Amino acid sequence: MNFDINLIVSRLPELAQGFGITIVMWIAGTIGAALLGFIIAIARRYGPLPLGILLRVYIEVIRGTPFLIQLFLLYFGGPSIGLSLEPVPAGLIGITLYGAAYFAEIFRAGFEAVPHGHVEAAECVGFTRTQVVFRVLIPEMTMLVLPAAVNMTIVLAKDTAVLSIITVPEVTMVISAIGSEFYAFVESLFLLALFYWGLVELCGKLGRTAESKLSKYRFAAS
Amino acid sequence: MTSSALLINRLHKSFGKTEVLRGIDLEIPHGQVPCLIGPSGSGKSTLLRCMAFLEEPTSGTVVVNGRPLGYTESADGTRTRLPAAEIRAVRSQIGMVFQQFNLWPHMTALGNVSEALKTVQKLPVREAEERAMAQLQKVGLENRADHYPSQLSGGQQQRVAIARALAIEPKLVFFDEPTASLDPELTGEVLNVMRALAADGMTMVVVSHEIGFAASVGQKVAFLDQGKLLINGTPREVFQKNRHPRIDQFLETYLDRGAAMLL
Ligand SMILES: Nc1ncnc2c1ncn2[C@@H]1O[C@H](COP(=O)(O)OP(=O)(O)OP(=O)(O)O)[C@@H](O)[C@H]1O
Numbered sequence: 001m002n003f004d005i006n007l008i009v010s011r012l013p014e015l016a017q018g019f020g021i022t023i024v025m026w027i028a029g030t031i032g033a034a035l036l037g038f039i040i041a042i043a044r045r046y047g048p049l050p051l052g053i054l055l056r057v058y059i060e061v062i063r064g065t066p067f068l069i070q071l072f073l074l075y076f077g078g079p080s081i082g083l084s085l086e087p088v089p090a091g092l093i094g095i096t097l098y099g100a101a102y103f104a105e106i107f108r109a110g111f112e113a114v115p116h117g118h119v120e121a122a123e124c125v126g127f128t129r130t131q132v133v134f135r136v137l138i139p140e141m142t143m144l145v146l147p148a149a150v151n152m153t154i155v156l157a158k159d160t161a162v163l164s165i166i167t168v169p170e171v172t173m174v175i176s177a178i179g180s181e182f183y184a185f186v187e188s189l190f191l192l193a194l195f196y197w198g199l200v201e202l203c204g205k206l207g208r209t210a211e212s213k214l215s216k217y218r219f220a221a222s
Numbered sequence: 223m224t225s226s227a228l229l230i231n232r233l234h235k236s237f238g239k240t241e242v243l244r245g246i247d248l249e250i251p252h253g254q255v256p257c258l259i260g261p262s263g264s265g266k267s268t269l270l271r272c273m274a275f276l277e278e279p280t281s282g283t284v285v286v287n288g289r290p291l292g293y294t295e296s297a298d299g300t301r302t303r304l305p306a307a308e309i310r311a312v313r314s315q316i317g318m319v320f321q322q323f324n325l326w327p328h329m330t331a332l333g334n335v336s337e338a339l340k341t342v343q344k345l346p347v348r349e350a351e352e353r354a355m356a357q358l359q360k361v362g363l364e365n366r367a368d369h370y371p372s373q374l375s376g377g378q379q380q381r382v383a384i385a386r387a388l389a390i391e392p393k394l395v396f397f398d399e400p401t402a403s404l405d406p407e408l409t410g411e412v413l414n415v416m417r418a419l420a421a422d423g424m425t426m427v428v429v430s431h432e433i434g435f436a437a438s439v440g441q442k443v444a445f446l447d448q449g450k451l452l453i454n455g456t457p458r459e460v461f462q463k464n465r466h467p468r469i470d471q472f473l474e475t476y477l478d479r480g481a482a483m484l485l
């Protein structure tokens with residue numbers, strides 16, 4: 001390997017921007033996906049049946065097809081239905097729609113895992129339906145889904161790499177460009193892997209900290 | 223006229239095709255502590271849950287302090303479901319204690335007990351917490367107020383659950399096998415709290431396998447068998463020498479289980 005470090009240094013501004021865009025796509029995309037997923041889970045649980053069926057189909061389609069193809073369809077197929085998007089907004093919308101399907105399933109399972117007795121206890125002391133949702137179901141669900149949600153966040157961090165395919169100037173695209181310019185694929189991809197790994201480790205660490213901070217809220221053994 | 227604390231009339235409950243409760247009539251005067259015993263699957267929990275409207279009776283009525291709970295039934299047998307607010311109002315006269323405690327894990331002991339006072343009764347936080355603290359004192363847990371359920375023993379959790387049920391100042395408290403998921407050495411602390419409550423004059427309905435408790439605290443013991451109240455009398459009447467053969471059978475298996483524990 002004769003990877004020239006100067007090469008990297010000379011492209012530092014471009015690289016830094018790539019890192020930045022990856023982080024932004026990741027965080028904004030995850031927040032969007034989690035919010036939309038939460039809304040979908042609530043709508044499926046409390047909304048009318050036809051809406052529930054529609055959302056279920058949406059989830060199945062998203063989970064049953066590759067993210068790459070979904071992005072292609074959105075970015076290249078969008079214009080044919082009058083939806084022309086710049087790469088960055090297209091990427092953000094894509095990652096949000098994609099992640100939301102998974103988050104919706106995580107939240108659905110979380111709601112279902114809240115023991116029914118906890119709801120009955122609330123009903124017995126006079127809670128309304130809405131109070132049960134906000135005071136019992138949502139807080140307990142949040143605790144229950146934390147590990148799965150952290151996991152999904154990690155998956156989305158890595159999936160931002162796919163956005164390079166629709167020319168979002170995130171770090172994978174920047175580094176591959178540098179790599180092909182100088183025929184230094186192995187080195188550049190190695191660097192890239194290192195970056196994602198660092199990101200995932202950081203996210204995992206944050207998740208574990210959150211979990212241990214919240215561990216006192218865990219379900220009590222009886 | 224003082225109505226009874228609880229009045230149950232021709233209560234039936236079916237799950238699909240299986241009829242679990244087959245016509246229950248029961249009247250509970252104020253201040254009484256009837257204990258409900260019976261073999262597993264006889265419908266004790268179902269009856270208690272119907273009495274708290276956690277389960278909807280298939281037919282029949284439950285009247286709490288003169289107010290119908292869930293449905294009213296007219297003379298010709300048509301049933302009308304009462305509005306949700308009325309159901310909540312009547313149900314707030316009932317405290318429920320579950321076998322599995324069912325404390326909310328994201329709230330402290332004080333939070334669990336004060337929650338309904340804040341959310342439902344809209345009391346100011348300070349007043350709600352003062353009243354919750356008084357309830358925790360009653361069950362001897364004022365020094366565990368800031369503990370979360372995961373930081374409490376089973377017996378302590380059940381005592382918090384009792385304090386939570388009492389905080390809304392119910393007229394009646396139902397217990398569904400409150401000690402069944404506790405280690406034997408933790409059973410006593412919960413039974414003591416219940417004894418004190420009974421001595422205080424609280425009307426309580428207790429489903430329990432603690433025959434000793436039923437015999438010593440319950441003024442009445444009701445024996446449920448296959449969805450019917452076979453006997454409803456004083457402990458002396460129910461457990462007397464020449465008792466009903468079904469009770470004999472029940473006590474035998476009960477003793478079997480007790481003896482099995484010694485092995
Ligand atoms: N939600 C339900 N759906 C269908 N069947 C039910 C339901 N709840 C209870 N049952 C049935 O009703 C019968 C009575 O159950 P119940 O829990 O009331 O008995 P129990 O006397 O409390 O028994 P145990 O002493 O074991 O707690 C059982 O045969 C049970 O299978």
Ligand SMILES: [Mg+2]
Pocket residue numbers: 266267268399
């Ligand atoms: Mg039971």
